[in-house]
Amino acid sequence: MNIKPLADRVVIKMVETEETTKSGIILTGSAKEKPQVAEVVAVGPGKVKDGTLVKPEVKVGDKVLTNKYAGTEVKMDGVEYTILGEDDILAIVE
Amino acid sequence: MNIKPLADRVVIKMVETEETTKSGIILTGSAKEKPQVAEVVAVGPGKVKDGTLVKPEVKVGDKVLTNKYAGTEVKMDGVEYTILGEDDILAIVE
């Protein structure tokens, strides 16, 4: 299944970040604080403002920081995604 | 009976998705979580913005993901429909 967001919406997927604690143990997923970094998996065509189509600034593959609680969560083929407006994406992380 | 939505409104119908559990049992409808995927059954003519008619991006037959709780539910000839603005449709699923 494939999600094609409308307008200026973006589909993101939370990133499983590996993290080594000070004692050397590697933590993933629920064993540590929920990571705030997400990966963009789909981008809408953009929104028309004052007669011109404004394309989203983010692209597929970007790592992004988002507003907490923004967007709608959907589960497709066992994977959890969040669909949110581009306005709720705060920054790209490199 | 036939529903003709006004402006940029869209009529959708929840999709009965068959789902096979790990033990092989097929679940439909209320025996599992309410499916979030809906099918578009009617589309309004669009909304005038800055002097031009903007037609909805979705078309009849599209499978869509919507904002939870968005729209008004109506029951026609025993079938439940939801009428909602196109802004509450997040993405098309293929």
Next chain:
Amino acid sequence: MNIKPLADRVVIKMVETEETTKSGIILTGSAKEKPQVAEVVAVGPGKVKDGTLVKPEVKVGDKVLTNKYAGTEVKMDGVEYTILGEDDILAIVE
């Protein structure tokens, strides 16, 4: 008495729909769920947007579905009407 709605307002009257239950009894009015279908009995001249008069899409006699709780109820000559903005009319039913 005659109600002439202003701007883009529409006057509607709930439709008494006959309904036959499975056991053959015909229900009208309060004996069943309040019907959501209403008939348009008067339409305002429209609203000026960006310098041009935009006439309502609905016309007298149309059967419509509306937002629940929208509008103001008035009783004239013993009949209950609802006056509401055209934006609260979701669809035409045919």
Next chain:
Amino acid sequence: MNIKPLADRVVIKMVETEETTKSGIILTGSAKEKPQVAEVVAVGPGKVKDGTLVKPEVKVGDKVLTNKYAGTEVKMDGVEYTILGEDDILAIVE
């Protein structure tokens, strides 16, 4: 004293409607439900929208239906008036 409303405001006065009950008794004022019909007693010059003065659609003497609770009540020379924006006038009754 004379009230001259500003902009698109309208001054209305509730109408004392005579009503004959089934038993033949004539009810006025507080002995029955508050009448919703009001008479327009003064109209403002209108509001400037996009550079042009838009005059109110109602005129002095019109019988109107209004949004309940809309406007500010004032008492002048013993008479109660309501000053409200033209947007809160729903329809003219003839």
Next chain:
Amino acid sequence: MNIKPLADRVVIKMVETEETTKSGIILTGSAKEKPQVAEVVAVGPGKVKDGTLVKPEVKVGDKVLTNKYAGTEVKMDGVEYTILGEDDILAIVE
């Protein structure tokens, strides 16, 4: 001290209206309901809308009716004034 309101703001002062009761007693101020009529004591230069300065419709000396609770009360040299936007002035009383 002198108050010069900014933009479309207006400074008003409540009017002490003499009122003779039916029994002939003259009531002033707190012995009766707070009067709603106020006098305009200062008017701002106006607000720029769409590139042109729109001057307030009221002038110093006008008796006005205002939205209850609108504006900010200030006490200058022992006198209570209310500073409010022109939009909160409903009508001129003559």
Next chain:
Amino acid sequence: MNIKPLADRVVIKMVETEETTKSGIILTGSAKEKPQVAEVVAVGPGKVKDGTLVKPEVKVGDKVLTNKYAGTEVKMDGVEYTILGEDDILAIVE
């Protein structure tokens, strides 16, 4: 330290007004009601509206009346300032 407000923001400082009571005692600060008059200590460059920079109407040194509770309080070098938008300044006092 020096505060340079952005856009149409203004920095004000409450004015310590001397006040002589009827019995001749001079009150300052907390011994009487908090004074509402403030002095402008810094003014932002203004805000762009419809393509042109609109400069604030107030200037450094002006005595002003403001909306109660408006703005953000900051303490710099032991002095309390309030930074607020120009819209929250109601009037200039002379």
Next chain:
Amino acid sequence: MNIKPLADRVVIKMVETEETTKSGIILTGSAKEKPQVAEVVAVGPGKVKDGTLVKPEVKVGDKVLTNKYAGTEVKMDGVEYTILGEDDILAIVE
């Protein structure tokens, strides 16, 4: 890791200000009131308004005062940052 804010967003980091108390003790961090001054560490490209890109007024290195509680806090590589819209930056401190 590097944070690149989108649109008119700004990334700030709270400033650890040294402060000498009257008794001569130097206080840092939690031993005194949380400092309100923050340093700008990244600035977005700006926001399009009426067809032209409006760049933020602040630049990297500026010391700024912000609205309390504004923005979203993120922790990157052990450092806490706040991402907020430029509108929530009140003033530059020099």
